[in-house]
Amino acid sequence: MSRLAINGGEPLRTKPWPAWPRPETAQRAAELVSEALTSGKWAGDGPMENAFAERFARFSRARYGVCVSSGTTALQTALEAAGIGAGDEVIVPGLTWIATASAVLSTNGVPVFTDIDPETFCLDAESAEAAITPRTKAIIPVHLSGAMADMDAINAVAARHNLLVIEDAAHSHGSLWRCPDGEARGAGALGLAGCFSFQASKSLTSGEGGIVLTNDQDFADRCWSYRNVGRARREGQESVLGFNYRISEVQAAVLLAGLEALESELATRDANGQYLNRRLAELPGIRPARRDPRVVRQAYYGYILAYDPEAWDGVPRSRFLKALQAEGIRAAGGFVPVYRMEYWRIRKERFPFASRYDPSSPDYHEPNCPVVNRFSLEQQVTIPHPVLLGTQDDVEDVTRAVEKLYEQRDELAQQPALAVQ
Numbered sequence: 001m002s003r004l005a006i007n008g009g010e011p012l013r014t015k016p017w018p019a020w021p022r023p024e025t026a027q028r029a030a031e032l033v034s035e036a037l038t039s040g041k042w043a044g045d046g047p048m049e050n051a052f053a054e055r056f057a058r059f060s061r062a063r064y065g066v067c068v069s070s071g072t073t074a075l076q077t078a079l080e081a082a083g084i085g086a087g088d089e090v091i092v093p094g095l096t097w098i099a100t101a102s103a104v105l106s107t108n109g110v111p112v113f114t115d116i117d118p119e120t121f122c123l124d125a126e127s128a129e130a131a132i133t134p135r136t137k138a139i140i141p142v143h144l145s146g147a148m149a150d151m152d153a154i155n156a157v158a159a160r161h162n163l164l165v166i167e168d169a170a171h172s173h174g175s176l177w178r179c180p181d182g183e184a185r186g187a188g189a190l191g192l193a194g195c196f197s198f199q200a201s202k203s204l205t206s207g208e209g210g211i212v213l214t215n216d217q218d219f220a221d222r223c224w225s226y227r228n229v230g231r232a233r234r235e236g237q238e239s240v241l242g243f244n245y246r247i248s249e250v251q252a253a254v255l256l257a258g259l260e261a262l263e264s265e266l267a268t269r270d271a272n273g274q275y276l277n278r279r280l281a282e283l284p285g286i287r288p289a290r291r292d293p294r295v296v297r298q299a300y301y302g303y304i305l306a307y308d309p310e311a312w313d314g315v316p317r318s319r320f321l322k323a324l325q326a327e328g329i330r331a332a333g334g335f336v337p338v339y340r341m342e343y344w345r346i347r348k349e350r351f352p353f354a355s356r357y358d359p360s361s362p363d364y365h366e367p368n369c370p371v372v373n374r375f376s377l378e379q380q381v382t383i384p385h386p387v388l389l390g391t392q393d394d395v396e397d398v399t400r401a402v403e404k405l406y407e408q409r410d411e412l413a414q415q416p417a418l419a420v421q
């Protein structure tokens with residue numbers, strides 16, 4: 001009789017994982033929402049929005065924050081405020097959410113996919129530098145899931161080629177990076193702009209929402225204008241054609257409640273993340289994302305690792321994942337490369353500058369990103385951040401389950417591959 005839950009054995013864990021959003025935060029949010037609703041001001045640079053923008057910027061060690069309606073509109077706003085436009089090329093990693101690339105298209109710019117670092121799984125600076133052309137204007141590193149891009153190397157490439165850096169920090173609320181001057185600065189405060197998402201699954205959330213952080217006041221004013229239909233923020237500032245990407249006081253109230261809890265949640269996740277790094281690295285064929293020594297604090301959206309089927313007698317990742325889920329461990333694959341996503345469909349008439357993405361061009365589905373392809377399609381395993389909110393014994397269940405599967409890998413090897421979810 002099999003011991004594996006996928007074959008009818010007892011699951012290793014039946015206890016639920018911590019809920020997300022946390023009930024304590026929901027309760028505090030309800031109080032602040034009620035305050036917002038009775039304040040008489042429901043939107044439009046209200047006190048809750050201003051307080052949140054100011055506090056989150058300070059928390060991330062940036063000077064300015066402009067709240068917007070989502071992570072996608074944060075990227076669009078930052079790109080517009082940075083002056084990215086028709087035909088400008090912007091380097092993005094092949095492994096990210098589609099919005100990193102589609103926001104570039106929305107400015108009529110051209111996203112150029114480059115490879116990721118094989119250890120951190122974030123944008124690789126060398127691959128980015130190799131993709132630079134006279135039309136390149138900006139780089140968007142993405143701090144993927146539970147890892148940080150090498151911002152020193154990326155900033156150095158940008159400085160050498162006079163490019164702007166816009167961080168996609170949609171997964172990275174509260175990571176801290178030790179800069180070359182010895183100062184620790186927040187993810188999102190390391191380039192010209194940092195774009196965050198507050199969508200429901202994120203580690204700071206108002207259901208939907210986003211923010212752009214920057215240290216540049218003029219840039220902040222341009223972001224404010226762009227997300228506010230284009231109105232000038234200050235006397236002397238030119239108005240532009242913008243859109244309504246604002247948030248309401250109710251969203252800001254929910255964010256304030258989340259921010260109150262964030263510091264201690266970050267400490268728990270970071271400690272558990274480092275614990276898992278040590279424990280999982282001891283197991284065959286399991287390679288957690290490398291934590292760069294310059295990462296002072298790691299904010300986790302998910303805990304990512306590379307699973308190596310060869311070290312598991314050929315057990316494909318899909319079967320490993322199903323078996324892990326059956327043992328009661330929350331785990332999934334992760335993003336597929338953007339250029340392989342089903343919604344990555346570019347109509348020539350709509351995006352005339354993106355001709356390299358004509359379906360007949362090899363760049364459309366197969367840019368040169370071998371590390372992205374191997375990691376994303378064969379190896380990537382992502383454990384969502386609520387798992388890291390438990391005790392050390394809770395997260396040790398992840399290790400116990402992987403050990404259990406490894407011991408029974410001959411049984412797993414006999415099963416067919418399954419779709420990854």
Ligand SMILES: Cc1ncc(COP(=O)(O)O)c(C=O)c1O
Pocket residue numbers: 070071072073096097099100142168170171196197198199208209210
């Ligand atoms: C890396 C990345 N960038 C941008 C976004 C866009 O954020 P939103 O869903 O809030 O528009 C997401 C969303 O999950 C994301 O994962």
